[in-house]
Amino acid sequence: MTGVEQANVLGGRALRETLRTPESLVPTLFIPMFFLVVNLGQAGKIFPSSSTSFLYGQSYAAFQLPSSLLLAASFGSAALFLVEDIEGGYFDKLRAAPVSRSALVIGRLLAEAAKSVAITAVLVVMALPFGVSIASGPIGLVLLLALTSLWAVVFSGFMQLIALKTRSAAATNSGGLVFFPLLFLTPNFVPRDLLTRPMEIAATFNPVTYVMEAMRSLILQDLAWATLARGFGVVAVLGVLMVTLNVRVIRDYD
């Protein structure tokens, strides 16, 4: 069995684990939707679609949707399941099998990507009644699903690193909180050129900004290739970095 096949087998098991823990999916859907509704309620009147150029004729919910999708893709529950495996001894059982060390960490990341595609699709459907449509069409929707799931791989990779290093659920959970500053140091409520200068600088240095802008372009505009290239470029670089670090950590895992 090749390493790829092993990663698929382990990914299938991780997906089954998620499906058998539906309670872990509830916050992943509820909290992003909650933020979408609350932000729309608070700022929807300030930014009417008829007179707000950056909305391209859509509701403010369409502008907010990328934040919710990023939030949903950044729960990192896979890493908490990994800590359970470590604490319960099942991870050692897998490590004692002739399984490629890379497959042990990549399997879960594949499952997280698949899970993120499903969750993103559900959230997009849930956002439709709020006047959201995907302006870039079916290809744009596919790209939106791909970009969000790649971000999920990046973030889960980061969480898995903490899990493998600390072997602690509490530390892993705390590590996940790092995302909140990153989410808010972005053009979260208005485009980057409308931010104050310090905030604009912070957003420019924040990689999440480029992922958010690429997602937003797919929802509000036709295919904006330069923006998309920046977004996919960020997830590609961070994805390679996270997978490389995960593989390095698992190879030295004692």
Added chain:
Amino acid sequence: MTASEQELSEARTTVPGMMAIEAERLVKQYRGRTETIDAVRGVDLRVRAGEVFGFLGPNGAGKSTTVRMLTTLMSITSGAARVAGIDVMADPDAVRRRIGVALQEAGLDPRQTGRELLVLQAKLFGMSAAQAAGRAEELLDLVDLVESGDRRIKGYSGGMKRRLDLASALVHEPEVLFLDEPTTGLDPASRLTVWDELRRINARGTTIFLTTQYLEEADQLCDRLAIIDGGLIVREGTPELLKAELRQRRGLDADPTLDEVFLDATGRTRERVAGEVQEVLA
């Protein structure tokens, strides 16, 4: 026959007289924040193929650390180890194909069913879906879990979990089986069931390396045993030989129990304990 099937087939072949496990001056050091801790300080072991070898020692003596090094789960600071004739450090993956491992905590995924867990494990050892399903059925039958095979492991009793853990260590018919305290926490009936399983597995030619805190278990199951204390082997031999040696040395009228051999070997004699109590009282 595929390459992985060929390797599995080779793994099942036990060569009589061959050493199943060899360790030479095995050392494990942990680097703490302020000091280096010597968990294992130079262990030498030779376990023949087909033996049941007991590895005893008080808590923190280095039993589990030694097992983790021999099973490729932990790096070796210095020294050498060969399992099933393969150098553990040079080719850990080849070692993994030839060993089965059931560690102190029954390493199971509570969200899978017993059958799913065994099928997954079999697939990871290179079996096709059909082969894995067949092997899972055989193993569920072996450990008497056929009726519970499709229930989630979360609902299994401690004894059922131990038996399933044992079954999952056997999916690829390993040449050497490592069991770290396989009966800890089990009721007497479940313990006897596990003992029966181990005898049956050993009778089929599998070498068993067993750590335990239950000396009766070692006495009942093991052909030979070693006692480790403070990271060093302090006694090694057959249970009978170790008892006879203590009887002769102490000039006893009858053979001592293995408990007494253990207490003598680890310096935890009843006299010393009594002395410590008196000191405290004074």
